[in-house]
Amino acid sequence: MWSRASPRFADRTDAGRRLVPLVRHLRGPELVVLGLPRGGVPVAFEVARALDAPLDVVVVRKLGFPFHAELAMGAIGEGGSEVLDEALVAFEGTTEQQVREVERREREALDERVRRLRSAREPLDLTGRTALLVDDGIATGATVRVACRAARVRGAIRVVVASPVAPTGVADVLIEADEVVVLHMPLHFAAVGHWYRDFTAVSDREVAALLGLP
Template identity: 55%
Template sequence: MMFDDRVDAGRRLGAHLRNLGVTATVVAGLPRGGVPVAAEVATILGAPLDVIIVRKLGYPRHPEVAMGAIGEEGVRLIDTDLVRHLGVTLTEIDAVEARERDVLIRRAAALRGDRPPRNLAGASILIVDDGIATGATASAACLVARKRGAAEVIVAAPVGGSDAVQRVRGADRVICLEQPAGFQAVGEYYRDFGQTTEAEVVALLEKTNEHS
């Protein structure tokens, strides 16, 4: 299955989740690309939209390879087996984490402003991204949700690899609309996979929540 763009993917995913009977107190997109998908899902499910901010920790010599992820609330996940296999040093990990933590803090300020994160105590949260490549950022987001008191955590995405879905940690359930054989990259399943800007994320948060 090919998706036209993230809006199309969100509508298809939202319809699938509704048919499965999935409900959520909050739908949280992973900025930036996951938010347009999550906005459509939130509208279909009639739930408020929020964000959980996470960052991939890329392998220094091949940044597209995730050796872990970080998130709000001080969350940090490291793929120790991969790090050992690649021979990454603690100094290299710390340097990547420091850089990504700075981006995370600035992004949180840009997207939330002075608003505190939504209270998730006892909530059922649906975490949505535009795809699951390694499961690292989704796992970090699950830990953030748990630290904020979420009682149930569901992860959903339009597309992902079956192995990556199995590696998502901290979720009660992982739902992937499409799990194609030979999956390599999320962007291969979108006709339009352009960058989502922070301004677009802010606008979606305001638009989706204006009546909530």
């Protein structure tokens, strides 16, 4: 499902509010909204509030190439979930040792973020529930695919991905999702931040506040 919405969002709060009509059909007692820290959480907060659903996070980390960190070769998530684009890794000539070093470093960062965000409460139980995964935008889809797998590990029986913006054809990439909802799919995607007037980085403190953590 997608909409030909206005292509620019004021900020993540605006994006979340404008995403709500496309996911309102999911409202119900079985729904849990999961934001992808950090940028996806403000978007997810607006969705959860509008749908009167509990809000939690699913922690993931992008695996960037050693000499081009912004280009994702894969991602890792809670519970040992991992996605690796082996064809792209081979094309870039990245060695297995380099991949493992990136994985080690990002796993340490992921574990630290999990400790900060999980210190005050346990993850919400997803057993038998619908997990609505929300991010502020989807580029390659690697982190969202890992998030889908992590939600399944936590017991979700249905996984829906929702995003304000993503490239055309993103649903074909997100094979782990039962449904993909995107507000705007530009033909020329560029980068997620291009579609926001305010794309200021979100801090862990802001994420904790939105989750109601001390």
